Amino acid sequence: MIAPEVLNEWYPVAMAAHIRAGQRRVTQLLGQPITVALQGGAIVVTGQGGALHVTEAFGHVWACPGTPAHPLFPIPEALETGRRLVDVGVVRVKCSPLRAVENFLDIAHFPFVHTDVLGAEPHTEVNRYEVQIREDSDEVWATKVTFYQPQAAKSAEGGIVTQYMYRVPAPTAAVLYKTCPVRPDAWDVIGIFVQPLSEDLCDVWPWMALYDDTTPQADLIAFQQMIFLQDRSILENQIPRLLPLDPGMEIPTQADLTSIAYRRWLKKRGLTYGAQMVAA
Amino acid sequence: MIRLYDYVLSASCYKIRLMAALLGVKLDQEAVDFHPGRAHKSVAFAQLNPAGTLPVLVDGDLILTESTAMLVYLAQLAGRDxxxxxxxxxxxxxxxxxxxxxxxxxxxxxxxxxxxxxxxxxxxxxxxxxxxxxxxxxxxxxxxxxxxxxxxxxxxxxxxxxxxxxxxxxxxxxxxxxxxxxxxxxxxxxxxALDRFVEMPGIHRLHELRPAPEVA
Missing domain, CATH: 1.20.1050.10 (Glutathione S-transferase Yfyf (Class Pi); Chain A, domain 2)
Incomplete structure (x- = not known):
């Protein structure tokens, strides 16, 4: 039995451009078979019990298998003129959807997993940053995050200290804001939208809204896929497969503040699909 | 310069990037939107490689579409050992x-x-x-x-x-x-462990063989 709190959330299920082009996607959501298809000009998501609630945003199709507890979260920056919106495409990962999100929130692994790109030894220190669960939007936010990066983005030339903000607006989606190398007054926006196929298998859809008028689309996609695929082999080897929500055996450090807040937020809201509630 | 039509997650493309790096040959890499764009199956790409596969290596009027042939070519050019x-x-x-x-x-x-x-x-x-x-x-x-x-x-x-x-x-x-x-x-x-080895997503360099930063 899946908790109503889980069923009443929104989940990404397809790239909108693919469905609009006439492709039909036979897939799974929370362990149940679903089909995403175009019917009479509208995108329809059908499950065993009939049509699911559907909305289209940030290049993707989102579905809610229950009764939506709230509208899909906004990303206001996606509407700003001049931004390049980049659909990076799907990657399947054998891990809990929650672990895929948590990994996206982690900074400490940059020098070791994204070596010479998002981090490099000996610049391994995670400086103090701030984390809060915002009461108005009920989202997890991490702010004032800084990290030294040899190649922060495709458009970056040489190493820079990158500023970050992280945001968790839905149980299986996260958005980060980072220094835009070509426009220091603006943030680049990168999202990770995770479709929970089951509790330990997910389809991950990275997405970007960047200020970058020069880099070819294929290079932007390749850069983001390179980053995410460096994470994939790590994610598939994490034990236990489910995200532990019981403090149990784990000893978090200062660098894990965002992860701790995310886990507490999931627990408080009963969003435990893909989580392990009792210490192994 | 030798041009490589490349996809970052392709094992066959990585074969060529790795060989070139080991030989010290610089490649002009042109990213192809293999996924999600399937640009390698486009009409434009078929002009270059009718088989619609990656990688493709171009050096002047030579066009190679088989990765093993590319390995032979690079080794003949830059390192016959x-x-x-x-x-x-x-x-x-x-x-x-x-x-x-x-x-x-x-x-x-x-x-x-x-x-x-x-x-x-x-x-x-x-x-x-x-x-x-x-x-x-x-x-x-x-x-x-x-x-x-x-x-x-x-x-x-x-x-x-x-x-x-x-x-x-x-x-x-x-x-x-x-x-x-x-x-x-x-x-x-x-x-x-080879000198000049380069990694790709899913193939990590040998961190464990490198000296710890404080020792170096």
Whole structure:
């Protein structure tokens, strides 16, 4: 039995451009078979019990298998003129959807997993940053995050200290804001939208809204896929497969503040699909 | 400059990037939107390579669309030691492993595309064929180890090793573990330890062999 709190959330299920082009996607959501298809000009998501609630945003199709507890979260920056919106495409990962999100929130692994790109030894220190669960939007936010990066983005030339903000607006989606190398007054926006196929298998859809008028689309996609695929082999080897929500055996450090807040937020809201509630 | 039409997650493209790096050859890399754009199947790309496959290597009027031919070309240009020993037996063995690398791509490579980028097909058959190929590789590398060797042919790394390495090193991406193949694992370590080795997503450099920062 899946908790109503889980069923009443929104989940990404397809790239909108693919469905609009006439492709039909036979897939799974929370362990149940679903089909995403175009019917009479509208995108329809059908499950065993009939049509699911559907909305289209940030290049993707989102579905809610229950009764939506709230509208899909906004990303206001996606509407700003001049931004390049980049659909990076799907990657399947054998891990809990929650672990895929948590990994996206982690900074400490940059020098070791994204070596010479998002981090490099000996610049391994995670400086103090701030984390809060915002009461108005009920989202997890991490702010004032800084990290030294040899190649922060495709458009970056040489190493820079990158500023970050992280945001968790839905149980299986996260958005980060980072220094835009070509426009220091603006943030680049990168999202990770995770479709929970089951509790330990997910389809991950990275997405970007960047200020970058020069880099070819294929290079932007390749850069983001390179980053995410460096994470994939790590994610598939994490034990236990489910995200532990019981403090149990784990000893978090200062660098894990965002992860701790995310886990507490999931627990408080009963969003435990893909989580392990009792210490192994 | 030699141009490589490239996709960052492709094992075959990585083969060429790795060979070029080991040889010190600079490539002009042109990213192709293989996924999700399927640009390699576009009409425009068919002008370059009617087979619609990656990588494609272009040097002047020469266009190569088979990765093993690219390995031969780069080695002939920049490092003939990488062609392997030239005696009849060794030369034939190098050709054997170049052809064998196609079997790895058709089994382990397809299993990886299935598990990672949702390619449709018979995953059980791909994995079984992958294991069969790995058993052959394990047997051959074990024989080499008993004879005091490290590499597939001869006393130095060659294009035979580079041709076979990527799909083997990425096999776990397709749900095929290397746990049962210790000689294969040692051989992948030897390749990762080569001077000027470059990584790709899913194939990590040897952090554990580098001195800790405070010791260096």
């Amino acid at each position: 990488w062609l392997g020993p030239l005696d009849p037996k060794s030369a034939a063995q190098v050709q054997h492993w170049l052809a064998f690398s196609g079997r790895l791509a058709a089994s382990l490579g397809m299993a990886r595309l299935h598990d990672m980028l949702l390619y449709e097909g018979d995953i059980d058959a791909w994995r079984a064929q992958g294991h069969a190929a790995l058993r052959e590789l394990e047997a051959a590398l074990s024989e080499r180890r008993f004879a005091g060797g490290v590499w597939l042919v001869g006393d130095a790394p060659s294009i035979a090793d580079i041709a076979c390495f990527p799909n083997v090193a990425l096999s776990q991406d397709g749900g095929v573990s290397l746990d049962a193949y210790p000689s294969v694992r040692l051989w992948t370590r030897a390749i990762r």
